[in-house]
Structures are given as structure tokens and as C-alpha cells.
Amino acid sequence: MKKLMLILVCVMSFSAILVGCGDNKEESEAISDNIGGQEEHSPSDQEDDEDTEDQESIRVIAGTVASAEFLDLLDITPVGVATTDKELPSRYDDVPRIGTPMDPNLEQIVSLAPDIYISDNNLKESIDSLLEGHQIQTLFLTNNAYEDVMNNFTELGDFFNQTEIASELVTQMENVESETLEAVEGQDAPRVLVVFGTPESFMLATDRSYAGSLVKKLGGINVTDEIEIANPGPYVPFSEETVAELNPDVILRLSHAAPEATKAAFDREFASGFWVNLDAVQEGNVYDLDSEIFGVTANVKAKEALQLMAEMLYQ
Incomplete structure (x- = not known):
């Protein structure tokens, strides 16, 4: 299985692009x-x-x-x-x-x-x-x-x-x-993992990312909150063991570039290894976020994004 970790230099340079100034x-x-x-x-x-x-x-x-x-x-x-x-x-x-x-x-x-x-x-x-x-x-x-x-x-x-x-x-x-x-009020809060990917690598989206902020607004629990991270940014690297231990209820997959190629990479990874044993995968609670609606940063389609994510988290 492809090693799903980015070196610290990549994390720092990527954060420099995405974190506000x-x-x-x-x-x-x-x-x-x-x-x-x-x-x-x-x-x-x-x-x-x-x-x-x-x-x-x-x-x-x-x-x-x-x-x-x-x-x-x-x-x-x-x-x-x-x-x-x-x-x-x-x-x-x-x-x-x-x-x-x-x-x-x-x-x-x-x-x-x-x-x-x-x-x-x-x-x-x-x-x-x-x-x-x-x-x-x-x-x-x-x-x-x-x-x-x-x-x-x-x-x-x-x-x-x-x-x-x-x-x-x-x-x-x-x-x-x-x-x-109002529609989701009172429902059990799902534990959510947002995987941010390119065809070559994956990271996890925290509450500081746009997708993560929507999860939080909807009352979901971002499982990255359970990871000890020094100075967390919008996206953080992870280990297979950590994700297996977190075992989220829902997994959201967000493409950064080349959506079709990234989805193919997601599908390959999720078809084997520790992924197949996660509750979210076994219960069919894995969703690809439409890149035309869910950007890496917020956009004018935020209304549609909020409604769609609510359906994914609480259906």
C-alpha cells in the first residue's frame, strides 16, 4: 500500500499557501x-x-x-x-x-x-x-x-x-x-474524517479548513480533534494506525486537483488494507465532495455545500 504520509517540509509549504495572512x-x-x-x-x-x-x-x-x-x-x-x-x-x-x-x-x-x-x-x-x-x-x-x-x-x-x-x-x-x-438539531453528532487528497498523497482536514469548518457548523465531530498535533493547520499528515484507531462514522473525500485522478486514487486506497475495516467504509458512509461545490477554500456555492454536507452526515 502506498505510504500515506507527507514530510514536514511539504506540510509547511502547503500551509503557507492555504493559511490566511x-x-x-x-x-x-x-x-x-x-x-x-x-x-x-x-x-x-x-x-x-x-x-x-x-x-x-x-x-x-x-x-x-x-x-x-x-x-x-x-x-x-x-x-x-x-x-x-x-x-x-x-x-x-x-x-x-x-x-x-x-x-x-x-x-x-x-x-x-x-x-x-x-x-x-x-x-x-x-x-x-x-x-x-x-x-x-x-x-x-x-x-x-x-x-x-x-x-x-x-x-x-x-x-x-x-x-x-x-x-x-x-x-x-x-x-x-x-x-x-434546524433540520439536524438534536441528532447524534457523527464522528467525521475529512481526507484531503491529490493523485499522489492524502492528508486530513482539520476544523481550520473550509470543509472542516462546515463539519463543525453542522455539529459533527472532526476526529482530528482527537489527534495531538503541535500548531495544527488546515491540513495535517497522518498514519494508517491513527486512522484505524479513530474509526470514524463518516468519511468525506475532498479533491485538491485533478478530481477524476484523485477519485481513482481514493478508490484504490479504500479498496484494501486498513480502510476496508473502518465502520464508515463497511456501512457505506464514504462520500466524495463535488469539487465544483466544495472548494479548498469557501466560495459562492457555500449554501449548496452546507445542505449537501448535512445530508451526508445525517442521512
Whole structure:
């Protein structure tokens, strides 16, 4: 059987990518003071037109898929968007690509003359370094939990004068959260193992990961809480013996890249060895998280993710 352990160096470098680098609230407030303006207006057609012109005058680049999806739902079209294999909303069909989220093309970015570049908080250090000296404001979104998605809608809605749309999106999320939590209230808490995988290796997702945060919100017990880990991050390595001893009720499998190849790797591992003796495997409580809905970080499909995970944990 393939050895399911990553060396410490891999853990540290991976955590550097996924762990947040700080809060984005103060920075976004500073941006609001410098670009576009966020003054309150009395309701009138003329002032509504001025708000729209203000919003449209802001040249924004969506540096990640998540930020592109946020802007789409807020009815904002950026001047540039991240390069990705994922299908983006149709409004981006003719929008110039600026390179991948982790390796954007500076020359392309500068050529688009953006006022603001929106990315993920996990990428703050590298993006700040890339854009240093180019007088491009930045906004970094935190995407670690369900609540972060609502906060991002609110913050972006305020910044781009799309508060009505943002408020409706937040209300929808609040309603889904309330209904879903009410449906599982009082049920026995399942012990859950979230396995984070690539075609080459597996790790365990803690409560500090997005998937782990959803398990916790739904009242599940993440079995990584029972492992003694010094300075745990979102994902930690494990031994076969540890997982066998933990023996979870439910196993969730999350793909980081190449979903089909990762699922094939999962299937091979779970078909033999200690995995087949786990209660979750024997009782058929092993679920693959749809990568279009369950990202490594939180996204605009958080409502669907919460509902689907509730069904997996409590059906």
C-alpha cells in the first residue's frame, strides 16, 4: 500500500499557501476612501445613475476564481480575470486573462490599468510583492468559512455600491443556514474524517479548513480533534494506525486537483488494507465532495455545500 504520509517540509509549504495572512477589513476601508467613494445618497434616479457610474468607473481585476464569482453575482464586470480551467460565468468570455491566481502576469495586469486587484488572503504576501510600486490598490478576501462568504458579499457590495444585491445574497445564506441547522438539531453528532487528497498523497482536514469548518457548523465531530498535533493547520499528515484507531462514522473525500485522478486514487486506497475495516467504509458512509461545490477554500456555492454536507452526515 502506498505510504500515506507527507514530510514536514511539504506540510509547511502547503500551509503557507492555504493559511490566511491577516484581516482584510482595514485595508478595504482604506481603499473605499480612495476609489469610487461610498457616500450615502438620498433615493433619486439621478443619484442612482451617479452610483452606477461610480461603480462602473472602478477598473477591477478578479485575481482568483472565487473573486470572479463574487463579482459576477454582484453584477460587476472586471477588466481582467484569472486564468483557469474552471468554467467562469459568461460575462467573462471576452474579459482578458491575467495569469493564474498564484502566478499572475504583471505585464498583463499593468496593461489593463486597474484601480484595484482582488485576490485571496492566502496569496497576500506574493501579490503585494508583485504589485509593489505600481500604485494598484489591493483587496484580499478571507475564504475560510461559511461566514466569510457572507462577509465578502457585504464588503464588496458596500465598496461597489451594490448593497441591495449583496444584502439579498446574505439573506439567502442566512436562511439556508438557519433551515439546515434546524433540520439536524438534536441528532447524534457523527464522528467525521475529512481526507484531503491529490493523485499522489492524502492528508486530513482539520476544523481550520473550509470543509472542516462546515463539519463543525453542522455539529459533527472532526476526529482530528482527537489527534495531538503541535500548531495544527488546515491540513495535517497522518498514519494508517491513527486512522484505524479513530474509526470514524463518516468519511468525506475532498479533491485538491485533478478530481477524476484523485477519485481513482481514493478508490484504490479504500479498496484494501486498513480502510476496508473502518465502520464508515463497511456501512457505506464514504462520500466524495463535488469539487465544483466544495472548494479548498469557501466560495459562492457555500449554501449548496452546507445542505449537501448535512445530508451526508445525517442521512
